[in-house]
Amino acid sequence: xxxxxxxxxxxxxxxxxxxxxxxxxxxxxxxxxxxxxxxxxxxxxxxxxxxxxxxxxxxxxxxxxxxxxxxxxxxxxxxxxxxxxxxxxxxxxxxxxxxxxxxxxxxxxxxxxxxxxxxxxxxxxxxxxxxxxxxxxxxxxxxxxxxxxxxxxxxxxxxxxxxxxxxxxxxxxxxxxxxxxxxxxxxxxxxxxxxxxxxxxxxxxxxxxxxxxxxxxxxxxxxxxxxxxxxxxxxxxxxxxxxxxxxxxxxxxxxxxxxxxxxxxxxxxxxxxxxxxxxxxxxxxxxxxx
Numbered sequence: 461x462x463x464x465x466x467x468x469x470x471x472x473x474x475x476x477x478x479x480x481x482x483x484x485x486x487x488x489x490x491x492x493x494x495x496x497x498x499x500x501x502x503x504x505x506x507x508x509x510x511x512x513x514x515x516x517x518x519x520x521x522x523x524x525x526x527x528x529x530x531x532x533x534x535x536x537x538x539x540x541x542x543x544x545x546x547x548x549x550x551x552x553x554x555x556x557x558x559x560x561x562x563x564x565x566x567x568x569x570x571x572x573x574x575x576x577x578x579x580x581x582x583x584x585x586x587x588x589x590x591x592x593x594x595x596x597x598x599x600x601x602x603x604x605x606x607x608x609x610x611x612x613x614x615x616x617x618x619x620x621x622x623x624x625x626x627x628x629x630x631x632x633x634x635x636x637x638x639x640x641x642x643x644x645x646x647x648x649x650x651x652x653x654x655x656x657x658x659x660x661x662x663x664x665x666x667x668x669x670x671x672x673x674x675x676x677x678x679x680x681x682x683x684x685x686x687x688x689x690x691x692x693x694x695x696x697x698x699x700x701x702x703x704x705x706x707x708x709x710x711x712x713x714x715x716x717x718x719x720x721x722x723x724x725x726x727x728x729x730x731x732x733x734x735x736x737x738x739x740x741x742x743x744x745x746x747x748x749x750x
Contacts, residue, residue: 466511467528470504470748471500478551481554485553486499486550501534502541505524505532506737510741511749517541546733546737550736556631560631560747563627563629566621570654572626573656573709574647575707575710575711575714576614576643577614577724578600578605578612578613578614580725580726581593581610583610583727584607584608584609586610587610590610592729592731593731596736597735599636600638609636612633612634612636612735613633615647617644618709618710620709625712626709631743633739644661651677657706657707658680658681659707660682680703681703682704726738
């Protein structure tokens, strides 16, 4: 499929979703309720820029202006374009949810995996004094990357697929300082009849027993070493390695979405609305071309 056809397909899909659902998230109470450069064009051009590896709003704007200026003759100034992308944060969030729900599940598969990854607004020494989007962000520690950062975590639950990446079914964000367990408990609250693979952050015997008895959800995690224990017993180690190997597919999915959209690097974000647009436009971009 040529790039022109891809862009037209994307724009038509955005128009459909905007007219049926997104318009409620982008209503205006002003005289400028129907701008020349439409919300549909703003959403489609931003996602198209991300798809073409233009990860900053300015780079995306310049890409559209240079190569597709005749397609979008009412493209405003960069500042107005950036403001529009931030204004449409709720629309991007709703679009990502619609596309996520549209992926569909394999009813014969009951194995699911879950994990989180950092979205870094400020890292290193800047993480202690960053104040951007305080209602969404906080300072936290990422054990897998051995780093402190200021930002949010993206939590994903996906259905396992044979020899391929999992199909994402639920995605949400939390502050970087929040523990994974309460977030995943909320995500799994209404789920039934599955087997869920997680890491040691999900170890909670009472919750695991409750989910098994009430929802028929079997939660499998590696075995935690006891205090002072240097090494797991042989069979415990084999069991934990098997669980970790299954869970690795969700880590591969996180790596894939980062490589496709640079979602972990949010250092240019300057507002809460900008951060939401940054995250959910990237999720929509990745899912649209799955």
